[in-house]
Amino acid sequence: QLLLAIVAAGSPSLSTTDESVIGIAWTNLKVDIKDRTILKVYPGEAKPGRLLGILGPSGSGKTTLLNCLAQSVPKVKRQEIYGNVALSDGSKPKLTEGQVAYLSQEDSFFGSLTVKETLKVAATLQAPNATEKDREKTIDYLLDTLSLTHVKNSQIGSAKKRGISGGERRRLSLARELLGNPKILIADEPTTGLDSYQAQHVVRLLKRVAVQKNIPVTVTLHQPRSSVWNMLDDVLILTPNGKPAYHGTKDGALKYFSRLGYRCPVFMNPSEYLIDIVSADLENPSKKIEGLHRIETLEKEFAKFSKKQRKSTIPAETSLRKKNVDILAAPEKEKTPWASDKPLAKNSLIYVNPHKQNPLFSRISSSFGRIGCLFRRAITQNCRDWSVLATRVLAYGGLAKVYTSVLRANCPADSVGSLPDKICLLTFGTISMAQLSLIKSLMLFATERSTVERERARGQYSALEYVISKLVAELPVDTFFGLLYAYVLHANSEFNMPRGKFLSVFALLSGLGTTLGLAVGAAVPSGEAALVTGPVLMVVFTALGIINPSGARPPASGDSENSGKNPKDSQTEAERKKKDKKMYSPTGLATCPVILRPFKLCSPIKWGIEAILCSEFRSLKLKRDLREAPRMGALALVSSGDMALEALGLGDQTTGNCLNAMGRILVGQIAFSVAAMSATRPKFADLGTQFLNETRELEKWELESAKHKLSM
Ligand SMILES: Nc1ncnc2c1ncn2[C@@H]1O[C@H](COP(=O)(O)OP(=O)(O)O)[C@@H](O)[C@H]1O
Ligand SMILES: [Mg+2]
Known part of the structure; x- marks a missing residue:
């Protein structure tokens, strides 16, 4: 019963x-x-x-x-x-x-796309197997019936940039919902x-x-x-x-x-x-x-x-x-004013749930279709606004020029006096590069977040497809700006390392900033939270990653090119190193609390700085200049790049090792983004697992109000 x-x-x-x-x-x-x-x-x-x-x-x-x-x-x-x-x-x-066509209270769009482009993306995501002609026909039909034809090539705009009107936005939302059936x-x-x-x-x-x-x-x-x-x-x-x-x-x-x-x-x-x-x-x-x-x-x-x-x-x-x-x-x-001569029931696309398609081939081909569509949208959103791109060129080039003018970047590369300025320039350069890409990535993700959530609630694509398309669209653009920044830095300084090597470290750093932004955006619940968390995390990575030159270890008296040849020498050398490690720790690894070590090892700043310093100073001959001693402390005493690296705690470090670590962090951040996005997919509660007994509820209610009356 x-x-x-x-x-x-x-x-x-x-x-x-x-x-x-x-x-x-x-x-x-x-x-x-x-x-x-x-x-x-x-x-x-x-x-x-x-x-x-x-x-x-x-x-x-x-x-x-x-x-x-x-x-x-x-x-x-x-x-x-x-x-x-x-x-x-x-x-x-x-x-x-x-x-279900669900028109939510807030319209969410990619503001740089036009009305027609928005519908094209929605149609491709909803019906990847429909022909281009069918999609086009459906879109034109909806633009016509919802009185949007006159704005079909207008950009939608956003809170900061004027675009189509509020009524047109609502009608566009409706058109997007009516693409399916x-x-x-x-x-x-x-x-x-x-x-x-x-x-x-x-x-x-x-x-x-x-x-x-x-x-x-x-x-x-x-x-x-x-x-x-x-x-x-x-x-x-x-x-x-x-x-x-x-x-x-x-x-x-x-x-x-x-x-x-x-x-x-x-x-x-x-x-x-x-x-x-x-x-x-x-x-x-x-x-x-x-x-x-x-x-x-x-x-x-x-x-x-x-x-x-x-x-x-x-x-x-x-x-x-x-x-x-x-x-x-x-x-x-029906002779009502809303019934027009064109019935809306026609021209609907058949919705295809990407997760329920069976044959492997059609799954793969529609997956490529979706990635391509998301890629085109991301590129349009990223690159349509020329004024933003031009500002970015000026900002990146200008910042690099400011650094090289403030610091004595044009000291000859082989003079000891150039060391502190070079270390400072390379450190600032590295931190800024990662920071700039991070902020840009966070801002972009925050603007598109609500649209992406809407699409993911409808299961239109997987986290992997989204991340791939986004990275393929954004990484080349960010790399271009990273290279531009690095080029200006290199061109205005006297560096020992070849330009190619310099540019590639910065390209990798820019990628690390972008993927970190994506990882943070995917893991935290809102765009605002991401904008707070991302920079804080970067500050932590910076604090853990910078090298403190004032902690540099002074070279011992035996420090010279032929030291370490005598076995007795090497024994004392090893002992001395061990002792020094405790006293001087410019990289901070020895003094870093164990709990923060994993963060330190994941810090793009740490590996970026170490990579660039190793590239610059390894095997470099320096002219020792004791007049610099009051200004530079321990660093004035070194006579080669290797000794400078040793003093900075990077004696055993190599550029290859650092680039390897950066590559691993990049892959790790991408994998983390995919995992976090999958985990934070909009989740809905299940209906239909509990039921109310209506009669009993009504009786209970009447009893409660009777009691209430009695007590009054
Ligand atoms: N996640 C939530 N946690 C706590 N209270 C909620 C939550 N969601 C909705 N509510 C509450 O439920 C009530 C109904 O919300 P809602 O359905 O949004 O109302 P309406 O759409 O009529 O303005 C509100 O009082 C709101 O504060
Ligand atoms: Mg409401």
């Missing part, structure tokens, strides 16, 4: 008998977060061909309800969801299968931030989608204007407690509330009136009590009404359903 009850409670059923018409239904739905109920609604449905408006004050659970319908409630700690949602064909609505469409506050005309235009389009595609369209509206209210077919009104005060036809709403004694004044916007009666004035103590009592009464009245309604067949329901069937039979006869 219990099993039967669970099965009965757990399978939401639609009253529609027509198989081809798909609606969405839900059982009792309840969402608790940290023991607070944020949503609790009774069994209901969104009917095909109709526009359902979910109305309620802010915080009443509208977005939560939409997330339940799309089975995309974000997983959070201490969250419990009761109830289930199903389409009338028995399947579960899923974002990842292209069944969704079975339901839901939109979270699609009119917020739009002027009256644009808001009406967007809702009219949503209504057209409902009628012509004959699918249920559900929208949340904070406070719709009367023109928007008039376009709704059904409404669900939520109270601030997340409970319904009404769910049914729009026309029935006013009748229902006037029966309860709340009659909407003739010249008032009905939606405004209804939202007012389900809201409480929390500022005014006396009004607050009255408001909370009114809300509780309305919730209870509707609980009873809803139960009765589900027990009997309501005449209004039947006529409503008849109307649906009529719409289905002859949609073109």
